[in-house]
Amino acid sequence: MSSAFEVRGGNRLQGEIVPQGAKNEALQIISAVMLTPEKVTISNIPDIVDVNLLIELLGDAGVRINRVSRDVCEFQADNIDLDYLQGPEFKKKSGRLRGSVMIAGPLLARFGKAFIPKPGGDKIGRRRLDTHIIGFERLGAKFIYDSDDNFFRLETNGLKGTYMLLDEPSVTGTANILMAAVMAEGTTTIYNAACEPYLQQLCRMLTRMGAKIQGIGSNMLIIEGVKYLGGCEHTMLPDMIEIGSFIGLAAMTQSEITIKNAGVEHLGIIPEKFRQLGINLEIRGNDIYIPSQETYEIQTFLDGSILTVSDHPWPGFTPDLLSIVLVVATQAKGSVMIHQKMFESRLFFVDKLIDMGAQIVLCDPHRAVVIGLGRQHALRGITMSSPDIRAGVSLLIAALSAEGKSTIQNIDQIDRGYQYIDERLRKLGADIRRV
Numbered sequence: 001m002s003s004a005f006e007v008r009g010g011n012r013l014q015g016e017i018v019p020q021g022a023k024n025e026a027l028q029i030i031s032a033v034m035l036t037p038e039k040v041t042i043s044n045i046p047d048i049v050d051v052n053l054l055i056e057l058l059g060d061a062g063v064r065i066n067r068v069s070r071d072v073c074e075f076q077a078d079n080i081d082l083d084y085l086q087g088p089e090f091k092k093k094s095g096r097l098r099g100s101v102m103i104a105g106p107l108l109a110r111f112g113k114a115f116i117p118k119p120g121g122d123k124i125g126r127r128r129l130d131t132h133i134i135g136f137e138r139l140g141a142k143f144i145y146d147s148d149d150n151f152f153r154l155e156t157n158g159l160k161g162t163y164m165l166l167d168e169p170s171v172t173g174t175a176n177i178l179m180a181a182v183m184a185e186g187t188t189t190i191y192n193a194a195c196e197p198y199l200q201q202l203c204r205m206l207t208r209m210g211a212k213i214q215g216i217g218s219n220m221l222i223i224e225g226v227k228y229l230g231g232c233e234h235t236m237l238p239d240m241i242e243i244g245s246f247i248g249l250a251a252m253t254q255s256e257i258t259i260k261n262a263g264v265e266h267l268g269i270i271p272e273k274f275r276q277l278g279i280n281l282e283i284r285g286n287d288i289y290i291p292s293q294e295t296y297e298i299q300t301f302l303d304g305s306i307l308t309v310s311d312h313p314w315p316g317f318t319p320d321l322l323s324i325v326l327v328v329a330t331q332a333k334g335s336v337m338i339h340q341k342m343f344e345s346r347l348f349f350v351d352k353l354i355d356m357g358a359q360i361v362l363c364d365p366h367r368a369v370v371i372g373l374g375r376q377h378a379l380r381g382i383t384m385s386s387p388d389i390r391a392g393v394s395l396l397i398a399a400l401s402a403e404g405k406s407t408i409q410n411i412d413q414i415d416r417g418y419q420y421i422d423e424r425l426r427k428l429g430a431d432i433r434r435v
């Protein structure tokens, strides 16, 4: 696979784009197929590296996989190879993505055993697994940590429902504990649960499989354990992070874009945050229309002070869109403070934007002040490397708006989560190619 994008910036884009199925939802939903020996059919699966890798991993572990089409797949986990799941190949492969940790909950529920290698995913700061492990322990699992090869082994003679107050509303942690609790004996209460649309979707899927869950969409899930879960069908929501990325792309490149079938009722505060940056967007049924805008002006707070955009667990603003907001602000009129509270290494990519001519002060690893150029001059194309998935797309957006040629290396990071991105952007008129 090639590993760089060459972009000639400055084109105004135009047209319609359909978001892919949600990556982070897919990783939960595909893990949940392990909960039943029956057939599960999943639709709107994004064709991206992380998701394909998880599907491959399940296949290696004995799950029967029938990819009916690019975005529909049937799974049947009626013959799992538990030995494979503690072997060297699994350790290596599953370490390449974050989502693989979520196989543990279903395995523990169904077989009383699970193995968690050090997970992969973005290197964006410390990413603890404490919430997952402590949650499993509270349900009655014992864990052994093998420090030589960074491997957690979990075992139980039977999970038992309990009350737990999570240390933090971890997204993958909540999903993992939930998938274990649905087949535990008795009632489990998970308080301070994460409640992103990804999790709401997982709860709905589990309910269709026969699970009993109350409090869906809230930070308190009450789960009545059942003995058996059956097959189901599930369709993934559109990827809200991709949608936010396209809104940012449209504004930054002064383009007129319609994002089709955007699942607007599931976007929470996302459209409002982009409006705070001065971006016009119209919700038209289930589509989002972004008109071409010469300039956009960042709002201030009501008292006139400089706007801060920060991340917060759902229903707050997702940390996965802060890098996009930051790049869009570089060409706005006005200033904004970006405060990335969750991750300590996600803002370092701003040095590349500074090289391109953006005015940004990185105050500390968590906070950056952007002084918008207000189109006084364009960014300049440069050669850069993509440090993580969202920074990668932010740099791509910057490159598409910049004057001249940019080369973005390490685009495997982008391919991890954005489906055929070059091809789709070319259809909108972007000058981008893989080299």
Ligand SMILES: CC(=O)N[C@H]1[C@@H](OP(=O)(O)OP(=O)(O)OC[C@H]2O[C@@H](n3ccc(=O)[nH]c3=O)[C@H](O)[C@@H]2O)O[C@H](CO)[C@@H](O)[C@@H]1O
Residues within 6 Å of the ligand: 024, 027, 098, 099, 126, 127, 128, 168, 169, 170, 171, 172, 173, 194, 313, 318, 319, 320, 341, 342, 343
């Ligand atoms: C595969 C997947 O679904 N990945 C997402 C998931 O990762 P993931 O589930 O790994 O992230 P967590 O929700 O566990 O949180 C990530 C980090 O943020 C810290 N933290 C979390 C909650 C909190 O209130 N305060 C806090 O500081 C945690 O200590 C942790 O180190 O959720 C993250 C937070 O939305 C997203 O960036 C990732 O895209």
Ligand SMILES: C=C(OP(=O)(O)O)C(=O)O
Residues within 6 Å of the ligand: 023, 024, 097, 098, 099, 120, 121, 122, 123, 320, 389, 390, 417
């Ligand atoms: C951080 C992200 O992904 P992961 O958790 O898979 O690293 C992301 O999707 O922005």
